[in-house]
Amino acid sequence: MSGGLDALAARMRACRVCEAHLPLGPNPVFRLSATARLLIIGQAPGTRVHATGIPWNDRSGDRLRQWLDLGRDGFYNAARIAILPTGLCYPGRLPRGGDRPPRPECAPLWHQAVLEHLPDLGLVLLVGSHAQAHHLGARRKATLTATVAAWRDYLPRFLVLPHPSWRTIAWEAKNPWFAAELLPEARRLVAGIAG
Numbered sequence: 742m743s744g745g746l747d748a749l750a751a752r753m754r755a756c757r758v759c760e761a762h763l764p765l766g767p768n769p770v771f772r773l774s775a776t777a778r779l780l781i782i783g784q785a786p787g788t789r790v791h792a793t794g795i796p797w798n799d800r801s802g803d804r805l806r807q808w809l810d811l812g813r814d815g816f817y818n819a820a821r822i823a824i825l826p827t828g829l830c831y832p833g834r835l836p837r838g839g840d841r842p843p844r845p846e847c848a849p850l851w852h853q854a855v856l857e858h859l860p861d862l863g864l865v866l867l868v869g870s871h872a873q874a875h876h877l878g879a880r881r882k883a884t885l886t887a888t889v890a891a892w893r894d895y896l897p898r899f900l901v902l903p904h905p906s907w908r909t910i911a912w913e914a915k916n917p918w919f920a921a922e923l924l925p926e927a928r929r930l931v932a933g934i935a936g
Contacts (some may be wrong), residue, residue, distance in 0.1 A: 746775050746858040747757045753829060753851055759844040762832070769829035770796050775858060777823035779935040781805075782852075782872040784904055785828035785843040797826040804905035805868065810928045811935075821935045823862075825855055827871040848875045863934040864897070866927075869904035877901075886916065892923050900927055 753769050760767050770786045789799040797805055797816070806816050816822060823827075828843025829851065835841055852875065856862075867873045870885045876899065882888040885903055892901050903909045904922075913919055 748775055749773075749854055749858055753855075755848075756829065757841060758846050758850065759830070762844060763830050763832050764833040765791055767830050768794065770794055771826065771829060772796060772817070772819045772822075772824045773819075773855060773859070774819045774823055776820050776861060777859055778821055778861055778863045779822045780825060780856075780859060781861055782853060782865060782867055782876065783824070784869045784871045785826050785840065787830045787840060788831060791831035796826065800907065801905045805902075808902065808905060808924055808927065809931050811931065815935070818935070823855075823859060825852065827852075827869075827875055832861060843871050852876075864930055865899050866931075867895075867899050868902045873901055875888045886912070888917070889923070891917065892926075902927065 750771075750773055753771065756769055757767055768786075768791050783797065785933055786796065787799050787801070790796060790802075795817075796802070802816075806813065809816075826843065826847075830844070830847075832841040832844055842918070865876070867876055870888075873881050873885070873888055877888070877895065880895070882891055889901050889903055889918040895901055903912060903919075
C-alpha cells in the first residue's frame, strides 16, 4: 500500500463509528492495494468472514469465485484485486433469519476516500443490491433483476452482479441470460484486468 492508502486503511481498521450497533463488535474486513486493477464491492461480512478476517471466505465467496472463474490464489492477489464491502463489519442477524443490511454510516464514510487511493482501477464489481444502491444511485433500476439485466449500461466502470448467496440459486434458474451472457463477459473482463 502507498503511504496515503496505508494511513487510510489504518483509520478504517480503527473505526468505531457504529460499534454500539454491532453484536460481535467492530472488525473491519477489507483488502486494499494502490496497484489493484479490480475492486470488488460486496455487502458486509458474515460471521465466518468476521471470525477469519478474510473477505469472501465463505460459501458466497466460493460461488463468486466460480462465477468469475478465479481460484483462491488469484482472487486474493491483493496487488491486483482490492476487496471492499459496503459495510466493513458484520452487522448482525435479522429476527427472521439472514444478515442485517450493511450499516448505513460505512460506505459514505469510506468508499470515496478508498477510490481516490486506487488510481489504476480498470473495473469495479458491484456485488449485490447494497453495493449497487450506493455506487449507482439514481442509475440503478427498480429491482436487482432489472439492474443486473441492464449490466451493459454500467460498463466500462462498473459490472453489476447479484449477491452469490444460496438465495440466488433459484434466481439464476429464472434468469438464464445471467449464465449465458453476463458471466462469460464477467470472466473475460476479470481475466483481462486482474489476470
